[in-house]
Amino acid sequence: MKSYKIELAPNKFYTVDGELNLILPDGKVISKEDMLEIADQYKGANRIYKPFALLFWTDVKNGQYKNWIS
Numbered sequence: 001m002k003s004y005k006i007e008l009a010p011n012k013f014y015t016v017d018g019e020l021n022l023i024l025p026d027g028k029v030i031s032k033e034d035m036l037e038i039a040d041q042y043k044g045a046n047r048i049y050k051p052f053a054l055l056f057w058t059d060v061k062n063g064q065y066k067n068w069i070s
Contacts, residue, residue, distance in 0.1 A: 002018050003015055003016070003017050003018060004016045004060045004065050004068075006056050006068045008025060008052075012025040013025060014052075014053055014056050014057075016056065016057055016060040016061075019032060020032040020035065020057070020060070020061055021035075022035055022053060022056075022057050024053065035054070035057050038051075038054055039054060039057075039058060042054060056068060
């Protein structure tokens with residue numbers, strides 16, 4: 001299973017694991033099902049209004065992780 005990370009600050013990462021669960025910097029895990037529900041609530045909203053974690057998760061889900069690599 002591949003894992004994807006984006007650094008927010010030194011030693012603070014958002015991670016999306018191979019099952020598409022989001023792992024927050026504090027270690028809390030948000031399941032794929034919960035993330036799909038959150039994404040549905042923001043459906044149709046401009047990216048500027050979506051939470052950072054949702055943008056990252058959505059891009060990883062859609063194969064756009066390369067957009068987060070600097």
